[in-house]
Amino acid sequence: MRALREFTKGFSDQLPPFRLVLGLCPTLAVTTSASNGIGMGLATTFVLTFSNILVSLLRNIIPAKVRIACYIVLIATFVVTVELILKAFFFPLYQRLGIFVALIVVNCIILGRAEAFASKNGVFYSALDGLGIGLGFTLSLTFLASIRELFGYGSIFGIKVIGEGFEPFSFLVKAPGAFVTLGILLYLMNYFKAVKEKGKM
């Protein structure tokens, strides 16, 4: 089942921020609350899926020498589309994600998938690849954001879960907290991976 494999690789061995360590700018910048994480993730998924589809459709038409320029135009078009849709229908989210939505244009995951996958594969697999990687990215952002929100504010998705007696580590929702949390998560993931591989031998 190749289709299933292309879709699920975004959740396992090619999980964007943790395994590929790509797209760190939004990963670090917007993960201050779980709802920001999910919003940014879904916006990226939308752009990634559609840019993959179009790049795949046009892969035999776009000359190799100008491919990056063409990809950027396509990606930027979808990003502005997302920006306008957010502005028209989800204005409060747009206010919070602000400039980071525009930054999806230069998110290396999107250009990376266009270059490494969509430009070499058919439309169907490219769409699945975009959707899978995008949803994996969304999950990672939401997870990271939930940890930071939980310990930084004592809430998840804006709902208080830790009682009044808890003194939040407000450091975690500031910029350095993003690096620390991401670092710890990467360490844990690599550690468990190493333990698992050792067990196999």
Next chain:
Amino acid sequence: MKEIIKMIVVTTVISAFSAAWLGALNKGLEKRIIRQEDIYIRGPAIKELLAGAPNDPLADRIIIKEGDKTIPVYPWIENGKIKRVAIEWAGKGGYGGDVIVMTAVDLSTLKITGVKVTQHKETPGVGTRAMTPSYLRRQYKGLSAKAEIKLKRYGGQIDAVSGATHSSEAIADAVNKATKFILTHKKEIAINRR
């Protein structure tokens, strides 16, 4: 040669399609976006600047035409007369483009009663220091709308925030143009009241 022509044609066609799509989308969503901005940006700003108005300035807006532009003016109406107006204007010269500022002016005293930044792309923590309520109150509240509003370095009366000169300048520009507009269209505003 053939290759170069193909490169040019493909890039041009792709860009043209993108531009057409975005133009159409922008046109289609324009009204909705303006409504959303009314609810989330202009609404709260007007409520703050015209706090205490017995009417709803946002709903009672007066549309003034200047050239091919239409400019909404938000009035504070009391006993059938317009007491104050708030107006939004884009200030040029910001670090990240235009800074959109809402300015409120009292029509009887012709003094500025309040200033608030509604939209901007300035650097958070740097340019935004020129947008704090206390700075804006100190610099603008009570200034005469008849005076030319400029930064001190250009011979005006506004202190720029150091490190945020561009942002300060854009705000002063917006307030200056807004007050000029209100002064020129004072009569029209009174007549056009619904």
